[in-house]
Amino acid sequence: GAGVSQSPSNKVxxxxxxxxxxxxxxxxxxxxxxxxxSLGQGLEFLIYFQGNSAPDKSGLPSDRFSAERTxxxxxxxxxxxxxxxxxxxxxxxxxxxxxxxxxxxxxFFGEGSRLTxx
Amino acid sequence: xxxxxQNSPSLSVQEGRISILNCDYTxxxxxxxxxxxxxxxxxxxxxxxxxSIKDKNEDGRFTVFLNKSAKHLSLHIxxxxxxxxxxxxxxxxxxxxxxxxxxxxxxxxxx
Numbered sequence: 739g740a741g742v743s744q745s746p747s748n749k750v751x752x753x754x755x756x757x758x759x760x761x762x763x764x765x766x767x768x769x770x771x772x773x774x775x776s777l778g779q780g781l782e783f784l785i786y787f788q789g790n791s792a793p794d795k796s797g798l799p800s801d802r803f804s805a806e807r808t809x810x811x812x813x814x815x816x817x818x819x820x821x822x823x824x825x826x827x828x829x830x831x832x833x834x835x836x837x838x839x840x841x842x843x844x845x846f847f848g849e850g851s852r853l854t855x856x
Numbered sequence: 857x858x859x860x861x862q863n864s865p866s867l868s869v870q871e872g873r874i875s876i877l878n879c880d881y882t883x884x885x886x887x888x889x890x891x892x893x894x895x896x897x898x899x900x901x902x903x904x905x906x907x908s909i910k911d912k913n914e915d916g917r918f919t920v921f922l923n924k925s926a927k928h929l930s931l932h933i934x935x936x937x938x939x940x941x942x943x944x945x946x947x948x949x950x951x952x953x954x955x956x957x958x959x960x961x962x963x964x965x966x967x
Binding site: 742771773779780781783786794796797829831843844845846847848849850 | 901
């Protein structure tokens with residue numbers, strides 16, 4: 739499809755297990771973001787990839803969280819030793835590079851991966 | 857440190873009336889502001905944006921106003937329709953840097 743694709747759409751796991759969430763951005767988009775939305779909360783920034791630059795990891799809540807982006811395209815968010823407070827919808831978004839003069843900076847979001855940690 | 861704030865968690869308006877959603881920001885480096893709309897179980901979708909060189913941008917029923925001196929922006933929806941009922945997120949970015957979102961305002965439009 740032409741949009742941002744995320745998988746799995748739903749994941750239920752037991753506390754202490756590791757999970758991997760995948761994001762396929764829109765082809766040609768150089769920027770990729772991960773956000774999460776906990777129940778009743780806003781969009782919490784996690785990590786931002788822009789081209790070949792070092793990612794902005796300032797939003798990752800702990801060292802149990804990591805993300806990589808291979809070949810400037812697909813990204814995987816990994817949560818190790820999951821905790822109940824990790825339960826949330828994890829949203830991926832992509833966009834063109836913000837410095838382009840004609841770029842509105844619009845982010846295109848996937849439908850999210852709902853993570854439930856029991 | 858909340859750089860983008862939406863202080864009203866919810867707003868209820870009558871169909872046909874104006875909806876006004878507010879947003880405040882603290883970082884003067886922000887030069888692009890966007891509004892997103894989110895329905896349950898879906899990702900946010902872009903609604904309208906405004907550059908810091910403008911003070912108003914209009915798109916159909918939606919208008920965004922920017923007051924840089926007050927570091928405040930607002931989204932006006934007129935006339936409001938029941939299908940506008942959703943969560944609205946304000947977002948801000950500085951070119952080349954990450955986009956920061958507010959906590960969202962849930963809009964209820966009553967028929």
